[in-house]
Amino acid sequence: MATILAIDADALAVDPLWLVGRLREGHRQGIGVVERLLLEEPGAPNGLLTWTAWQPGAALGAKLAAVFPGNEGRGAGPNIRSVVVLFDGRDGRPQAVITGESFTRAKTAADSALGADLLARPDAATLAVLGAGAQAEMQIRYMLAVRPSIRRVAIWNRTADKARALAAALSVPGVEIGAVEDAEAAVRAADIVSCVTASRTPVLRGAWLKPGAHVDLVGSFTPEMREADGEAMRRARLFVDTRRFAVGHCGEFTRAIAAGAITAADVVAELAELCAAAVGRRSAEEITLFKNAGGGHLDLMVARAFHDLAVGRAQQS
Template identity: 40%
Template sequence: MTSSPPPAPGGYAFLDAATLRRVLPLSALIPHFRSSLPALSAAVHSPPRSAFPLPSSPSDSLLLMPSWSSDPSLPYIGVKIVTSFPGNSALHRLPGVHASYSLFHAATGVPLVALDGLRLTLLRTASVSALAASILARRDARVLVMAGAGSLAPFLIAAHRLVRPGIDRVIVWNRTPDKARILARSLQEEEGGADEAVTFEYAENLEEVVGLADVVTCATSSESPIIRGAKLKPGAHLDLVGSFSPRMRECDDEALARGRVFVDFEVAMEEAGELVGAFDRGVISPADVAGTLVELVGGAKSGRRSDDQLTVFKSVGTAVVDLLAAQLAYENFLQESS
């Protein structure tokens, strides 16, 4: 029988974004996933997410994503609750998506802690991409192209730089050039100025810079390809984060046909528009997907086979990584508070 983890100091606690920044740094989360995914992912049960329309608007919805572990070393139940209100930006000047994550003890059902669900999602998504890149991207990678300048972009950039510290040039692109310019300037200021080892730039034309990239990471809501496989240079690594439904698509078929393709979890082959469409068109088949992140990290499948090989990683996110990230945040919080 599992022993009950101690409650948070002062009772049921809420770990806000600032607290998560402290107790769940990318530098800790990436190695945590490296060790825990092969060992524990099979013990985490995560039913398909449930989505419910809301009466406030036909486009508003409530999403529930539960998970629980059958391994005594991971004695937790987790539930992510997400609200999607696409009209918020125009109507209320608020983000369109809000989320909270609740962690319970698996043996007793006692609630342990709540976490900022958006920050948790940003951290775990970036960490998953970076973990894949630590195996698939060339070790001498120097140029990173970031397609998208939304809330996830700075996390993806930081995570990739952690696993490929040789990156010394980051180019940001966004459909709205001002957003790319603002993000690049902000990141350069955080770095300490233009004389530092890393330069941050923005581009108005993605196709003009994508061929320079050793790593391309995409976090957009595009429904048509923004990355053309013909533009990717030999040896590049393509990280696709944005699409999570069959109607969404960030790269064309040629990028997949040229690349050695991996997914975070098998569900990506049912949800990611790039893959679903390529399967339907006969460009590639599910058998052509080289493996999952768990297989890659655990050594069951090999990654990059040559310096000239194009590698592709497609993630859609699952409750498995939410639970593992929440575990680390909570246990680090307890250790910090003791």
């Protein structure tokens, strides 16, 4: 039996631009078949999210992610812990088991960064990040990679101390990174707004967005979770990584549709369509919004990338 690689994502240094490039190429190759299963703990926000995907002839795999939103707040470790299994798409042979919190963080950040690279203004200079949890640092690093024009990062969090701690931990030459206590002021000044919270009530108001802003929504994955209000959805030109999961499962869409602020038809394109054609930003003044809803195809593309990287480094050693 061939060796199954055990890959620790936390020990695998990954170049953000390389991974964004792998996601771009993966979408051009085709998504294949994707399924999602969410088990929720009765009376609690905890869940087990299972993503499966199959790119015929190339690879298939599954990611199991235990999502416990209260972990970080009570010192119980990361909110999300995952295990990924990768199979060869030609014969079904198991190739790798991937662990480590960095896997999902890198996948999520690369997904958003690819969306921003295709939609945000090329001269974006200010990034506002709403949320200072475990995902926020990776989100910032990947956004800076695809938009090196950014010179200021403002971090807001409901618990101000967490925003200050994250700002103090980050150091990027030529970039001013600081914590702020006024989310509205930070958003009004921002060219890119990234929301990385587990909020069930909007942390982003559409009235705050300036012309030309790009919005990156990351946190919600159930109809009860919602980071942006209906006005943000109404004002923006809407894009998603995957229509099926964003429109059907994420509260920004389900609630805005129920309220009549938008319709499902207002989604212009999903990520594969963005990668294949020029259907993105139409002007410097347009507000764009990208919903990072996730999907097993994204996990599969990143698993293939991590596997290739691990194999290549093993061969060099």
